[in-house]
Amino acid sequence: MALPRLTGALRSFSNVTKQDDYSEESADLTNKRTKLQGEQLNSGLTWKKIVSFVDENSAKENKQSILEDLKTILQASKQIVGSENGQEAIESGAVFLFKTFHTKECVGHEETKAIKQMFGPFPSSSATEACEATYRIASHFTEDQLAGLLQMTEDKNDDRKLCFGKNIAFSFDMYDLDHFEELPVNGEMDEQKGISLDF
Amino acid sequence: MPALPLDELQFTEKDSLTGKMKTLPALHPEKKTERSFVLYKPPPKARGDRALLEEFWERAKFVADDLEWLLTLPHDKFWCQVIFDETLQKCLDSYLRHAPRKFDTVADLPPEVNDLQRRLHRNVFLTFLRMSTHKESKDHFITPSVFGEILYNNFLFDIPKILDLCVLFGKGNGPLLHKMIENIFTQQPSYFSDLDETVPTVLQVLSSILHTCGLQCEGASSTPQKLEERIRLTPGDIPLQELKDIVLYLCDTCITLWAFLDVFPLACQTFQKHDFCYRLAAFYELVVPELEAAIKKRQREDSSLLSDLWKRLSHSRKKMVEVFHMIINQLCLQPILESSCDNIQPYIEDFLQIFTSVLQERRFLRDYDELFPVADDVSLLQQASSTLDETRTAYILQGVDSAWEGVDRRKKTAHSLPL
Structure with missing residues (x-):
């Protein structure tokens, strides 16, 4: 339940605010996830580019195992994204998993949160399989090679713009309750008046 | 170009x-x-x-x-x-x-x-x-x-x-x-009009707190009471959860008002257009003793909750007194300190009127006087104006003294506000 606030009452009972309807906002989180997935689809790095990178840069004797691992990632993505979302969404999910796990040996808290934020609840075993497969693939390449591949993911429009207020000194200090004397023991105030210890 | x-x-x-x-x-x-x-x-x-x-x-x-x-x-x-x-x-x-x-x-x-x-x-x-x-x-x-x-x-x-x-x-x-x-x-003076329109709602919030406590205040009985409406005699009868809600609401209200006037003192003028000082003092006088009694009466209930409520009530008291002082300071004292002798009469008049209007609020007056001694402000007026109506200032100081009757000014009690 919302805490009772003066500004809550002012929003409800005065005529100086916009009376917004928040009832349609219950699905905002789901919509946001869907939107992010769509953006992921249009990002620079695609599954095809990963496959062709692997094909061009891996030694012949490793190719078979790497292709198996790529299949594992794709399969895991299918489990996480949901097969009903189509091949494009599954490949996009696989790219996301590859990007998330390429430097990780195991699925940590941050990665779990990132996947959940993108796709909602997901089977943890699929994430583990994707993580292990990605790690195995990454071990066949140098850091520079992987960095070159992942640079394709950078937003084309992101030219490291300056953030407004970057140099403004901001304080996190907030108003708090002052220290006061403790609640007096029952009746203390009234009884003290009539009692004297001076016999 | x-x-x-x-x-x-x-x-x-x-x-x-x-x-x-x-x-x-x-x-x-x-x-x-x-x-x-x-x-x-x-x-x-x-x-x-x-x-x-x-x-x-x-x-x-x-x-x-x-x-x-x-x-x-x-x-x-x-x-x-x-x-x-x-x-x-x-x-x-x-x-x-x-x-x-x-x-x-x-x-x-x-x-x-x-x-x-x-x-x-x-x-x-x-x-x-x-x-x-x-x-x-x-x-x-x-x-x-x-x-x-x-x-x-x-x-x-x-x-x-x-x-x-x-x-x-x-x-x-x-x-x-x-x-x-x-x-x-x-850049947008209409916000002053909006603020002016908002103050009555703030006063309604104070009235609604009094109403929930079963306390009535001036103007609160403008609508007829329903026959089936239950009448509470004191806040002591209110269930603990409801008492908690009232104190939380009061605390948020007091801190929010205080924070706003602290950041933007120019708003004091708009608040006082609605007789805010008088209404705040009257509200304080009615609600504070009743809520204190209601909390103290429940010593056998959830002690950590009651202790928290006491702390919030004490903080609310302090903020209400400070809000009153902010308005007095912004509308009367600062202009007197900054103006030449010829222009201070309206500010002195405002000061005298505001204090005369709250003299019957004895508990409020005591708490205010403890944090911001009224005698100091009157002394400032005396220094600033040679034509000060001494009868009126004496009447106010007497009213303050009378509010302290039966209470030791120097004794720090649990009722006292920390200086």
């Missing part, structure tokens, strides 16, 4: 549908990006609820990231987003409504969640800072009068939002927040 204000700028670009060149004003809905800001929801009350904590984290991260994106936008894109993206406006409003205040009782959050909340808190402030600035740089600015219209007509700021900003950011960022709010009120 001097740069044009954003509201006069136009851009010519190729229409993606027709391929033809078209000219649009810089501030146009088509220039908004579809970003879908989500609403902010407060952190869960219990740390153990992992699902709620995950949802909180997810929402807070979306909002923090999206605001970071917004703050990196160029001046024209930023304003298109702010004006035309309703999801952004709702998102910011939801933060102001639900962001935890430090005086709220909140569960300890994991460090990474705390860090995220802090990042979000800063981004919200910077967004409002950018929104309250009509001149961002030499080349990026909006015509001041148009800026005022944009803020007001799109409800980018309103009185409840400004009050929320003060309570959330006023402590550590007071000077900057003062400049922001001063600029908003200067």
Whole structure:
């Protein structure tokens, strides 16, 4: 339940605010996830580019195992994204998993949160399989090679713009309750008046 | 060539549908990006609820990231987003409504969640800072009068939002927040009218607290009481949970008002137009002793809750007394100190009238006098004016002395406010 606030009452009972309807906002989180997935689809790095990178840069004797691992990632993505979302969404999910796990040996808290934020609840075993497969693939390449591949993911429009207020000194200090004397023991105030210890 | 204000700028670009060149004003809905800001929801009350904590984290991260994106936008894109993206406006409003205040009782959050909340808190402030600035740089600015219209007509700021900003950011960022709010009120004087319209609602809030406590005040009985309506005699009869709600509401109300007047003292004039000092003192006189008695009476119930309520009530008392003093200081004392001798008479008259009107509020007067001795202010008046009506000042000082009758002024009791 919302805490009772003066500004809550002012929003409800005065005529100086916009009376917004928040009832349609219950699905905002789901919509946001869907939107992010769509953006992921249009990002620079695609599954095809990963496959062709692997094909061009891996030694012949490793190719078979790497292709198996790529299949594992794709399969895991299918489990996480949901097969009903189509091949494009599954490949996009696989790219996301590859990007998330390429430097990780195991699925940590941050990665779990990132996947959940993108796709909602997901089977943890699929994430583990994707993580292990990605790690195995990454071990066949140098850091520079992987960095070159992942640079394709950078937003084309992101030219490291300056953030407004970057140099403004901001304080996190907030108003708090002052220290006061403790609640007096029952009746203390009234009884003290009539009692004297001076016999 | 001097740069044009954003509201006069136009851009010519190729229409993606027709391929033809078209000219649009810089501030146009088509220039908004579809970003879908989500609403902010407060952190869960219990740390153990992992699902709620995950949802909180997810929402807070979306909002923090999206605001970071917004703050990196160029001046024209930023304003298109702010004006035309309703999801952004709702998102910011939801933060102001639900962001935890430090005086709220909140569960300890994991460090990474705390860090995220802090990042979000800063981004919200910077967004409002950018929104309250009509001149961002030499080349990026909006015509001041148009800026005022944009803020007001799109409800980018309103009185409840400004009050929320003060309570959330006023402590550590007071000077900057003062400049922001001063600029908003200067460029758009309609906010003073809105404030004037809001004060009666603030007074209604005080009346509703009295009503819930079963206490009536002047004007509160303008509507006939329903026959079936239960009449409570004292707050002592109120269930503990309800008493808690009343004290939390009172505490939030007092801190919010205090924070607003502290950051923006110019608002004191508007409050006093509604006889705010008299009404506040009368409210204090009725509600404080009753709530104190109601809390003390329940010693056998949840002691930690009662202790917390006592602390909040004490804090509310202090803030009410300070609000009263802020208004007196802003409307009477400061002008007397700053004016030449010829112009001070109206301020002295206001001072005398306000204090004469509250002389019957004995408990309030005692608590006020303890924090801000009335004799000191009267002495200031005596020094400032040779024609001061000594009969009236003596009457006020006598009233203050009378309020202390039977109570030892020097004795520090649990009723005392810390000096």
